[in-house]
Amino acid sequence: MSDTHAQSVAFVRETEIPQSPPPALEAGAVKWVRENLFSGVFNTVLTLLALYVVVRFAIFVFPWFYNGVWEASSRKECIDILREAGKGTGACFAVLVDRWDHLVFGFKYPPEGYWRILLAFLLLLVAAAPALFSSLPRKLLMFTAFYPFLAFWLIWGGSLWLPLTILGLIIATMLVFRLISSQIPVNNRQIVSGVIGVICGAGLAYLLFIGAQELVFIANSVGTEGVISQVAYGVFWIMAIFTFVFCVPMGIFVGYAIYNSYEDGGLVSIVASLLFGYLAFVYLLSPIWMALNSIIPIELQAVASRDMGGFMLNMLLGTICVSLSIPLGILLALGRQSPMPLIKGVCVVFIEFIRGVPLITLLFVANVMLAYFLPPSSNFDLILRVIIMITLFSAAYIAEVIRGGLAALPKGQYEAADSLGLDYGQATRLIILPQALKISIPGIVNIAVGLFKDTTLISIISMFDLVGMIRGPIQNSTEWTSVYWEVYGFGALLFFVVCYSISQYSQWLERQLNTSHH
């Protein structure tokens, strides 16, 4: 009110006050230093103290790097070289040169196949690019979808026809889905869904019947010696009788539910295509790829999963598990919000169970325990078991992060989507998930980075990833027996580069997706 005067209260501004620059001390580097480093006595003391520590550390570490020996065949030789040169301290980087292949590829991967790994890695960058940067042409995603099959062939070797046949069967299954959901005329749909309903219902009833017989067998093998056995015997018999009684009604119920959804076509086509896919994988996969391979053999030297190792194994597990656990986590998070009690219950129990168990326990289960539960004939690949366990583990955590994102969305977004007539799938895919995932990016990246570093835990179940290589073959060798700083420092550097890149990408992505400011 300084412009008003006692004699004339009315006031009209006629010229606008122009903008002027802030005082010199309030802008630029000077301001930053003043505010952040020397804003008071206490902060000035802290700044000087920190500066002193940094300088002392640099004085200590720099000669160690600078004097580092790069060419030697053992640690003893390193020390000799340093002593001859009259240098007191120095790193023995020769171990990295000498064991480079082992650190990166593991010690059993055939050296003539290293190019395959490098090629797979380079192609990974190409395949990941369109998924990470939405400005690239969407057509490149075709290569991203094809990449897993190509990478599988490059890394594990064997016949190219195996992954190609798997890809073909997946595409065939999707085509069956499309065909049933759209091509079959409406008046035939009832018959088709009837047939599929009968097949699935009968199949389910048959499976339950077999299961019931199995339960009787277990009950009889437990016997009735002692109280505990008697209880178990009773429980198994009750379960068996229950299954016997309900196998046919369950079959009829499921079959009828499938038949009843003929108008929609959704459930029918999903069930039918899954049925087709299952049968195709069981009965068609090996004949087809073997036949194709005998006609035109395209083969690389096969490498067993046991022979994978080094940093490559960490990258392999990290990439696969992250890319599998994000979609699985999304499904779990949505399932946990579902109004259907069965789906919700399954998701809650799964998430809470996995979160309550340490990863290392799950890895031991993958390594040792699964062998007891699976039929003796099944030959389940060790890496596959580890991938499943790490994926389930991180999916449970990612699900909780995404649930937080879903909860943070205003209810109005769901209502607006509903009021426009979008169905659940459309609303989730187009409105809810894009926003919920954007909120969840920091949390998801946090878990992805953690997961990537946790892949080193497999060294405990005697797999030779980067840490396993260092702990095992390198430090147990006579030449490099007490080298610690160099190898672990190198390992830390590799992990840091990858994790820091992920973190930088996520920050860039958050800025890209920010639509709230001008």
Place this chain on the structure above:
Amino acid sequence: MAQTSQMTVSDEVAIEITNMNKWYGTFHVLRDIDLTVQRGERIVICGPSGSGKSTLIRCINALEEHQKGKIVVDGTVLSSDLKNIDKIRSEVGMCFQHFNLFPHLTILENCTLAPIWVRKTPKKEAEETAMHFLEKVKIPEQADKYPGQLSGGQQQRVAIARSLCMRPRIMLFDEPTSALDPEMIKEVLDTMIELAEEGMTMLCVTHEMGFARQVANRVIFMDAGQIVEQNEPEEFFNNPKSERTQLFLSQILGH
């Protein structure tokens, strides 16, 4: 009012609600609601907060479930059948108090999303329709911006355009101006008046009594989950019958 008489109301029934009841848990929010809306009718619903007026119009497009009674919208009975619900929702547009635009999509994408995915309109055609309606609400130049970059009044007009892109036969407005600055209320009301003049069937929950006088051909007063009084606007405002209505009107028009 002169304008009101020009707007025609047909004999066709757009919405028919009979004996509808709703509870939140044990709380009886809507009691024995009977309401018939002719095509082309413009109804303003007012009443104190918590009287169930928002809940009533949210029942019409099944954002809220009613437990008893019957709602027929455009000849389709509202039941728990998802197909009927989706059909009704694509015929009934709705504007919310807080606009509820999709913040991750541009204005144009907000407007074309539902036509493309629900109506399966080709993208180009949907964009042309969207631009037509954005011009109608007088913000075509904002089409490529994001909702967060627009003022409240602009956002609400986009929300109206977004609903119109689905070519609804009925529009529901749930306090469309309550979250707006006074300066912006007029621009939204002007858009709504224009819409009314074109003969759109409208149900508005609002406290804008000027709007009610000018546009509505029926005003409904609700209290405690019941319809207390309904009448033509002139009669409703000048000569309210029930004591509760008189009290309400004296409180909102008193100063």
